[in-house]
Amino acid sequence: MRRVVITGAGTINPLGHSVAATFEAMREGRCGIGPLDIRDVDRLSIKIGGQVKDYTPDDRFNRQQQALYDRFTQFTMIAAKEAIEQSGLEFAGSLAAEAGVVLGTSGGGLTTQDENYRAVYEEGKNRVHPFIVPKLMNNAAASHVSMTWNLKGPSFTVATACASSNHAMGQAFWLVRNGAARAMVTGGSESMLCFGGVKAWEGLRVMSRDACRPFSANRNGMVQGEGAGVFVFEDYEHANARGADILCEVAGFSMTSDAADIVMPSQQGAARAIAGALRDARISPSDVGYINAHGTGTTANDKTECAAVANVLGSHADKVMISSTKSMHGHLIGGTGAVELLAVVMALKDGIIAPTIGYEDPDPECALDVVPNEAREADISYALSNAFAFGGLNAVLALKKI
Structure with missing residues (x-):
């Protein structure tokens, strides 16, 4: 089986419109x-979110593109451009045939749906734009990335709620490792911060009105975010032969199903996914230096995840740094794992551990090193990125310093 490395990264999210800006914000705990x-917004009970600010579509896309690109697709295209440019790859000839795209999203073109439901049901219009279906479909972003960069290999979209990006990146990892592709563009995006998207989440009664405080005893819920994270996964031999700048290595992946409850997380299901990622990467618990937690800021998730980490890592759990960057950028739902993987890349490449901000009161059920409030310098060799979704679908990636 082939080794798989990351040779490009791109993003636009509430912390920044590029990887460099995002890293700076994470280092500062912004x-x-x-x-x-x-x-x-005045009709909403929840009036906060991790919104991408200072963003104008007209600055990035022409009218024809905007007619086809929902906001989640726009974010994807911006992040993909940055990632592919950094990778230095040009997809032509045999490489184009052996390269594809796998992206994660939960809602797809939810902004487009919201706008057109309004047009039909509220404003009484009887016609909508002829491109509404190709604009709102979940695979729109993957298809446009494929067409724009000539990716003719395996290309598809994964929708598994909050684990979508991790599942997508896991599939991309397997495709390259197994020789089905030489390179894959992968990650995820989400843009649910429209009236209908926020109103739907309000109904779950898991949303905070003021802040996201993962692992803190006074946490009171999650906060939605939006944005995209995209990476280039590449066969190590191919990357090494062309002298690529390698960010880190993807060492393992595991996914499990709780097969239990549609919304309540399972410690056992999460633990099996974490343990499976370690086995796939052929590493022991003592090798892990950092875990980017799912860390939503809800009581059910935080205590379940901490218990799962403690169960798998045993006596080493107290020595591992575990932080939730959702405290800074919010929960990007289907795109969250991709943006959070940036924190893992930063930890492995730059030796900077992103903090869990908003941490105020210790919770005895989350008694791990959550890197509270301030980033930390640390030299680590391996890290994990957790994603645990509604529906009991879990996906954990293991990454290695190169």
Whole structure:
């Protein structure tokens, strides 16, 4: 089986419009969560979110592109451009045939759906734009990335709620490792911060009105975010032969199903996914230096995840740094694992551990080193990235310093 490395990264999210800007914000422990600026926000109970600010589509895309690109697709295209440019790859000839794209999203073109439901049901219009279906479909972003960069290999979209990006990146990892592709563009995106998207989440009663405080005893819920993270996964031999700048190695992946409850997480299911990633990477618990937690800021998730980590890592659990960057950028739902993988890349490449900000009161059920409030310098060799979704679908990636 082939080794798989990351040779490109790109993003746009509440912390920054590039990887460099995002890294800087994570190092500073900056918060990208604030008041929502969306239509009918006064009708919402939840009025905060991790919104991408200072963004104007006209600055990035022409009218024809905007007619086809929902906001989640726009974010994807921006992040993909940065990642592919950094990788230095040009997809032509045999490489184009052996390269593809796997992206994760949960809602797809939810902004487009929201706008057109309004047009039909609220405004009484009887016609919508002829491109609404190709604009809102979940695979729109993957298809446009494929067409724009000539990716003719395996290309598809994964939708597994909050684990979508990790599942997508896991599939991309397997495709390259097994020789089905030489390179894959992968990651995920989400843009649910429209009236209908926020109103739907309000119904779950898991949303905070003021801040996301993972692992803190006074946490009171999650905060939605939006954005995209995209990476280039590449066969190590191919990357090495062309002298590519390698960010880190993807060492293992595991996914499990709780097969238990549609919304309540399972410690056992999460633990099996974490343990499976370690086995796949052929590493022991003592090798892990950092875990980017799912860390939503809800009581059910935080205590379940900490218990799962403690169960798998045993006596080493107290020595591992575990932080939730959702405290800074919010929960990007289907795109969250991709943006959070940036924190793992930063930890392995730059030796900087992103903090869990907003941490105020210790919780005895989350008694791990959560890197509270301030980033930390550390030399680590291996890290994990956790994602645990509604529906009991779990996906954990293991990464290695190169």
